[in-house]
Amino acid sequence: MQANAVSEKYPDDCGPIGVYVHIPFCLSRCDYCGFVSYPFEPALEADYVEAVIREVNSLEKSPLFSAHSFPESLDTIYIGGGTPSVFNPGSIERIIYAIKRKFNFVDPIEITVEVNPSTYSKDEFFKLQEAGVNRISIGLQSLNDFELRSMNRRHSRSDSISAVINARRAGFHNISVDLLTGYPGQTLSSIMNSLEEIIELEPEHISVYMLEIKSGSKIENRIKLTQETLVNDDLMADMYEAICERLCCHGFEQYEISNFSGIGMESRHNLKYWTDQVFLGVGLAAHGMTGRTRYSNVVKLERYLSSACDKQSVIESLIEMDPLTRFKDAMIMGLRLNRGIDLALMSCAYRLDASRFVRDSLGHLDGAELFTIEDNTIKLTQKGRLLSNIVFSQFI
Template identity: 35%
Template structure:
């Protein structure tokens, strides 16, 4: 697998683990892998579930980046999202992280929530910006089949914001964060200079990564796999010395090309045409010409780099499927 540059402990809620549990995880990793090149070590934390002493312990273990699941600062929206924390706990967790020595903090936010107003969203953005985290993730709430949200929307119990409203919020979010020094290096991710999430960039650049734990996904450069979703099943497989992998697939050329295009266009740096096999470069360029006529002012190019404008980012869910092979 080569050298490792990032570690990300995600959720669930890993900040609920005691320090000795995290220490055991790291000890196991160190026995099998060389972690001497790790530069970014992230752990996720929900507000109110990461006391100061635990944060200090995590920092002392080498964890140098904290991702806080803020989601919203509005009580009624937190209730809708079934989050159990309060606005005050967001501030407490953030301040405790700073006091514990964390100088690389991400705040996760969600917009396009039913009954959310643009004024509410502006208030949340303004408050978070004043806190000065190094990184902000701002995701539009999506309706996915099989979820309670999908059922409520399908049965007309709630109404999602319109596409027009969502577009307005998207543009507003990019403009406000850019003005305040948070550059959009990916559609939903913004950072101060030098604080882009290296771990996420690793995914989006289609680099190999290992995965541990139920539902975790891994990639070795040729095969992508996912572990058993059930915690009980995962534990049982480990206990009986069986592989926890429940599905594995080989990534074929066109899978790679489509991910290269899809991930690349979601990022500010765009797609380098030279990364596309030469046999398919002309076809891709033809697609760009056709799609750019259908979606004017959505593309920009510099040398051999094709990227989306802000308008293109807004319409990326429509544009990207028309460019893949």
């Protein structure tokens, strides 16, 4: 198909951007983890914060902005990991302050910090709030102690409950929690028990992730070496459907394959990823996207610390996306949203025939009940959300 010219969203009409900051340290390694993370050593905290601040301060000189102007305004910051809450709230505050000196903050700003349940007391949540953080994402994963031990999480069910209560008492009105489904040993009843307890905690947002076996993770080895078995596809589907149904009954809106929220409480930062908006990634292994260019930072800690120190660019990979690749990426990310994609808007934004692209790519899946097209809007069905990889793979 013809895709001559994808419109240039950056820099002319990109609007306020988002900034993701990666804190790549954890107290221990969860068995399912496939993220870039290093064992936390308190001596590293100050050096890493300095390196992040140096990277923020020199963003304008990044190769990303040699061809076009630096974005001026920002309306979301997401500090994730790793485990950002191994750092003192004061360190988080310094990073936010450095970003604030570089960009105009546009109201209403959303500043999220990921917190592990065993790390922060009410006092520390309170300090985070004073630092301007207004959204907390707590990695509960399960409220079953047996499952938490099997995942090698460092917290118990009661730590998790205390973390949510402490965040609330410290004044947070936007709390998200993560739940992991499909973990070996998990049953439909155990996951639903966790969910019921989570609902009682009244978070504004819930992310429900299905286990993916990441290469090199401990769980991958465990499955190879022991009799442990994965949750089968039928049970995984039953869990997903039961969770969606229960959350929907309880007033949560499913707005994305894995994400549920109260009205108006969607993650505004993550929406930037799903709607092809500009975001910058700061910190070791962070990724960013400036419209035409995707990039990622170095993953070796020593290199990140020394590069930032020597005022060298910390970008390791920089890919200029061709127009069709960018359009396909936008289709894959946009279809994750329950509201789907308006094909007329896509045709206009990317200057190609999006309806024809969909017909050519997905026509052979007609009748599989994976997606619907009504009023020129394509949406995944509930079955399609469960089997989204089948749809997405047609665009690759």
